Amino acid sequence: MPLRIKQDRIAPMTKRRNTSTVTAGTVKIGSKCPIVIQSMVKLATTDIAGCVKQINALAEAGAKLVRIAIPARPDSIAFAKIVQKVKVPLIADIHFSAERAIEAIEAGAAKIRLNPGNIKSKDDINRIIDCAKAHKIAIRIGINEASIRNLLHDTPYKQRTGLMIKEIAGYIRFFEKRGFNNIVLSVKSSDAARTIESNCAIAEKFDYPIHLGLTHAGLAEDAIVPASIALGTLLWQGIGDTIRISIAGAPVQEVEIAKKILAPLGLYKSNEPQLIVCPTCGRVQWDLIKFAGQVKKFLKGIKKPIRVAVMGCVVNGPGEAADADIAVCAAADKGFIYKKGKKISTVKQAKLFNALRKEIEDL
Numbered sequence: 001m002p003l004r005i006k007q008d009r010i011a012p013m014t015k016r017r018n019t020s021t022v023t024a025g026t027v028k029i030g031s032k033c034p035i036v037i038q039s040m041v042k043l044a045t046t047d048i049a050g051c052v053k054q055i056n057a058l059a060e061a062g063a064k065l066v067r068i069a070i071p072a073r074p075d076s077i078a079f080a081k082i083v084q085k086v087k088v089p090l091i092a093d094i095h096f097s098a099e100r101a102i103e104a105i106e107a108g109a110a111k112i113r114l115n116p117g118n119i120k121s122k123d124d125i126n127r128i129i130d131c132a133k134a135h136k137i138a139i140r141i142g143i144n145e146a147s148i149r150n151l152l153h154d155t156p157y158k159q160r161t162g163l164m165i166k167e168i169a170g171y172i173r174f175f176e177k178r179g180f181n182n183i184v185l186s187v188k189s190s191d192a193a194r195t196i197e198s199n200c201a202i203a204e205k206f207d208y209p210i211h212l213g214l215t216h217a218g219l220a221e222d223a224i225v226p227a228s229i230a231l232g233t234l235l236w237q238g239i240g241d242t243i244r245i246s247i248a249g250a251p252v253q254e255v256e257i258a259k260k261i262l263a264p265l266g267l268y269k270s271n272e273p274q275l276i277v278c279p280t281c282g283r284v285q286w287d288l289i290k291f292a293g294q295v296k297k298f299l300k301g302i303k304k305p306i307r308v309a310v311m312g313c314v315v316n317g318p319g320e321a322a323d324a325d326i327a328v329c330a331a332a333d334k335g336f337i338y339k340k341g342k343k344i345s346t347v348k349q350a351k352l353f354n355a356l357r358k359e360i361e362d363l
């Protein structure tokens with residue numbers, strides 16, 4: 001008998017670690033709030049129309065915050081216009097320049113992402129903090145492994161996490177001394193194991209919300225698995241209050257993958273159907289893969305949190321699909337439809353898809 005785990009699809013399966021609540025415009029980040037999915041604009045910020053379109057597409061896909069790069073003065077000017085044209089709160093991504101940070105805050109950024117290590121003067125960091133305080137916005141203090149000050153190419157693996165934690169702890173103290181607590185923390189690496197280790201370490205030490213991500217993760221086919229392992233492991237331990245999946249590819253895909261990582265842990269309430277398909281084996285007597293593709297296409301237009309299963313044979317299929325709301329199994333010439341584990345009809349193979357579609361529509 002296959003082991004069945006009864007899943008409550010609504011109640012979170014993981015207990016979040018307690019973190020403070022940080023405000024970024026209309027969005028709250030922290031353990032008392034749902035995990036915030038974010039992504040980043042991948043166009044030149046001076047392409048105002050393109051950026052607005054991409055931001056709206058991300059918001060439509062489910063991003064609650066969108067980050068945008070502000071590398072130079074023309075980008076600050078463009079950012080000020082973009083902020084006015086979109087509803088989703090924006091995070092200004094700042095490197096090296098206090099001026100760009102201040103311009104972005106004054107233009108309406110809800111949050112800025114800052115690596116204090118690349119702002120040379122402490123006075124400049126203080127100016128950014130004072131401006132953020134005056135405008136009541138949040139700051140993400142972001143540390144990337146590659147940008148750690150004392151890190152050398154041959155620094156041993158074991159010392160790297162320690163250096164990252166030491167550096168971010170120094171920045172946190174600096175911000176706290178200035179009386180600024182609207183902070184989100186991030187410690188990122190392109191190494192999944194170190195991302196897990198370093199985020200566990202900061203979760204132990206601080207109670208600020210944590211932004212999770214794997215930096216420079218790669219093209220989609222290379223990025224999804226390590227990001228899922230690193231973020232999934234941390235989320236399972238209750239660590240992480242906002243996430244971004246870094247993929248060298250379309251930004252909307254980042255949001256879709258984020259949802260796919262959160263949903264199985266009960267951390268994202270989806271209104272979309274879930275399709276389960278058996279992996280197939282020598283018992284299959286019909287074109288299951290083609291059929292499953294048809295079903296997937298059809299389900300794209302459905303907004304119901306249902307579970308649909310397409311199983312290859314009548315030997316194991318019905319048992320394996322018992323948790324599904326609707327399931328089909330088939331032999332060479334006929335198919336069987338199951339509703340909540342009970343067989344409700346037998347139809348000819350050629351009519352199986354239409355019969356399944358009607359059952360799903362009637363649910």
Ligand code: SF4
Pocket residue numbers: 278279280281282283284311312313314315316317320
């Ligand atoms: S459901 Fe049937 S066809 Fe599919 S993998 Fe299991 S035994 Fe094989």
